[in-house]
Amino acid sequence: MGTTRAAASILPLTVMSAALLLSAAARGAERHFELNIQNGRLAEPAPTLKVSQGDEVLLELKSDRDLELHLHGYSLTFALAAGVPAVWRFAVPSSGRFPLAVHEHGGAHSHATLLYLEVHPD
Amino acid sequence: MRRVAAASTALAVLAGGASQPVAAHAFGQRYDLPLPLEFFLAGGAAVVLLSFVVAVVILRPASDHAWQRVLPPVPRWLRAAAESTIAALGVFLFLLVLIAGYFGNQESSENIATVLVWVLWWIGLMLVTALIGNIWPHLDPWSTIWRRARSWLGRPSQAPVDGSPPWGAWPAVAMYFVYAWLELASDFGEVPRDLALLVLFYSVGAWMAMALFGENRWRAGADPFSRIFGLFGSFAPFSRNPIGQVTLRLPGAGLLGNHPRALGEIAFVLLVLATVTFDGISETPPWSSAIDWLAHSPSLRPVLLSLGDAGIDVLMTANTLGLLLTGLVFFAVFAVVCRLSALIGGGVSGSQAMRAFALTFLPIAIAYHAAHYLSYLLLAGQLAIPLASDPFGWGWDLFGTRGHTIDLGVISMKTVWYIAVVAIVTGHVVSVTLAHIEALRLFPTRRAALLSQLPMLVLMVAFTSTSLWILSQPIVQEPG
Numbered sequence: 001m002g003t004t005r006a007a008a009s010i011l012p013l014t015v016m017s018a019a020l021l022l023s024a025a026a027r028g029a030e031r032h033f034e035l036n037i038q039n040g041r042l043a044e045p046a047p048t049l050k051v052s053q054g055d056e057v058l059l060e061l062k063s064d065r066d067l068e069l070h071l072h073g074y075s076l077t078f079a080l081a082a083g084v085p086a087v088w089r090f091a092v093p094s095s096g097r098f099p100l101a102v103h104e105h106g107g108a109h110s111h112a113t114l115l116y117l118e119v120h121p122d
Numbered sequence: 123m124r125r126v127a128a129a130s131t132a133l134a135v136l137a138g139g140a141s142q143p144v145a146a147h148a149f150g151q152r153y154d155l156p157l158p159l160e161f162f163l164a165g166g167a168a169v170v171l172l173s174f175v176v177a178v179v180i181l182r183p184a185s186d187h188a189w190q191r192v193l194p195p196v197p198r199w200l201r202a203a204a205e206s207t208i209a210a211l212g213v214f215l216f217l218l219v220l221i222a223g224y225f226g227n228q229e230s231s232e233n234i235a236t237v238l239v240w241v242l243w244w245i246g247l248m249l250v251t252a253l254i255g256n257i258w259p260h261l262d263p264w265s266t267i268w269r270r271a272r273s274w275l276g277r278p279s280q281a282p283v284d285g286s287p288p289w290g291a292w293p294a295v296a297m298y299f300v301y302a303w304l305e306l307a308s309d310f311g312e313v314p315r316d317l318a319l320l321v322l323f324y325s326v327g328a329w330m331a332m333a334l335f336g337e338n339r340w341r342a343g344a345d346p347f348s349r350i351f352g353l354f355g356s357f358a359p360f361s362r363n364p365i366g367q368v369t370l371r372l373p374g375a376g377l378l379g380n381h382p383r384a385l386g387e388i389a390f391v392l393l394v395l396a397t398v399t400f401d402g403i404s405e406t407p408p409w410s411s412a413i414d415w416l417a418h419s420p421s422l423r424p425v426l427l428s429l430g431d432a433g434i435d436v437l438m439t440a441n442t443l444g445l446l447l448t449g450l451v452f453f454a455v456f457a458v459v460c461r462l463s464a465l466i467g468g469g470v471s472g473s474q475a476m477r478a479f480a481l482t483f484l485p486i487a488i489a490y491h492a493a494h495y496l497s498y499l500l501l502a503g504q505l506a507i508p509l510a511s512d513p514f515g516w517g518w519d520l521f522g523t524r525g526h527t528i529d530l531g532v533i534s535m536k537t538v539w540y541i542a543v544v545a546i547v548t549g550h551v552v553s554v555t556l557a558h559i560e561a562l563r564l565f566p567t568r569r570a571a572l573l574s575q576l577p578m579l580v581l582m583v584a585f586t587s588t589s590l591w592i593l594s595q596p597i598v599q600e601p602g
Contacts, residue, residue: 045410073501073530075527075528094531094534095534095535095536096153096155096530097154097155097596097597113599116596118596120155121155121534121536
């Protein structure tokens with residue numbers, strides 16, 4: 001009896017919070033990361049940023065060199081000038097694990113994975 | 123797929139600060155999320171549990187005729203039309219690979235040659251062959267061109283020759299190893315022109331071998347592609363029986379009793395299993411750490427530097443060693459387990475057991491291969507849409523599809539996870555079942571058969587768990 005009543009009172013709550021969660025997921029949270037790139041890298045091995053499908057990713061970027069960033073899979077590119085802070089904002093509607101690569105200009109052409117962006121399904 | 127593992131610092135260290143010239147877009151890059159822990163655990167638990175269920179349920183010897191139905195005959199004209207259409211398609215695509223590869227855009231994702239060979243043929247057709255049926259004997263352009271050339275020259279068609287070709291399956295083992303090395307350790311096949319030249323080189327070799335040994339013996343013995351498509355096709359539900367009727371059977375049933383006869387054939391099967399597994403291992407963080415360790419090891423540094431001067435970077439060295447080692451470990455472990463199984467069961471030799479059980483591991487490898495490449499096939503396969511309009515990457519727009527970009531949302535990772543775990547558990551159950559049926563046929567008593575399967579069961583659980591573990595690892599790869 002007691003448990004039934006408790007369950008009965010919990011149920012609407014659960015439904016409500018589930019609905020809230022769902023609506024939050026549907027709207028998509030804004031995920032904010034600050035990245036200070038030194039020498040074309042962040043850390044070794046490349047770190048992983050985890051976000052949810054439908055989020056909006058906001059990267060606050062700073063680099064000590066001119067770089068071109070390329071988000072594989074989504075095929076997005078972003079040019080970053082040395083010493084100039086910049087904000088790169090993009091939506092991630094599809095799940096997966098995507099390397100963010102650095103293309104460096106001037107002299108030798110180099111290429112490395114800066115980080116991995118993991119977009120998790122709901 | 124290729125060019126994996128991130129030993130970027132290691133590469134920079136060895137290159138002495140100079141960096142590697144690379145293409146702007148990675149070809150063969152997979153974007154799979156690691157399998158979450160709960161999927162990994164549920165899959166592992168199901169694998170262990172179902173192994174025991176199969177062991178207990180299959181106590182009675184299976185009949186010699188596995189479930190099989192002969193399908194209604196296809197009209198002769200329709201069959202002939204289908205076969206010649208497939209053969210013509212094979213020759214057309216073969217020429218397209220050569221011409222587009224050699225003359226087209228040298229960016230691998232903007233040339234139909236690389237997409238056709240690596241994505242659609244090697245991964246796509248291979249999975250279709252395993253899950254539906256094998257059309258390679260008709261599609262095989264080398265055979266079609268050979269036969270056409272012979273009939274134009276007025277030579278009679280060759281009758282099938284019995285008996286294995288010289289050296290058995292060993293030439294196929296060697297060629298398959300080189301091919302796997304090209305795919306997994308080197309990046310030669312990624313540049314369209316190199317790929318076209320490799321295909322041309324292989325073609326000349328294949329035709330010379332056909333001239334020397336006869337087309338049928340080449341195909342039945344030494345040709346690695348006929349052999350691997352044949353292998354995957356023997357798992358498939360649809361097949362042709364010796365009198366040409368199309369039959370339907372349970373997936374995997376075709377592997378029963380279809381034993382490799384010689385050591386070379388067993389080695390080929392194990393090499394296929396090993397390459398499928400190493401393909402996955404080479405993208406895991408532990409492998410990447412191993413490469414870093416290798417690159418920073420002071421004792422190996424001079425060797426690696428001199429290899430580097432010869433154009434062989436540390437990644438290629440490590441992957442070559444890894445591929446070789448995985449193959450040898452698979453062979454050694456399989457031989458030991460078969461010997462144990464034979465000792466426990468009694469009355470048979472270790473090599474008899476190896477012949478009986480080699481193919482029973484194939485379903486696990488096929489399931490893993492499918493799970494590993496499912497999303498890749500659906501994403502990279504989309505490259506065929508723009509390339510159908512612009513096969514050479516010259517800006518043509520034959521069918522108006524040139525502007526198509528890859529739709530990442532075509533499959534959700536959650537769907538991939540469910541399919542992956544279900545496929546791997548199913549593959550495991552099929553493998554364990556096949557091994558039990560083979561054991562019941564091989565050993566004198568049911569008790570002996572059941573006991574003989576203990577080491578085999580342990581090995582199968584280990585093989586399946588390795589597959590699940592690889593899928594649960596985050597992919598680490600150096601984007602090309």
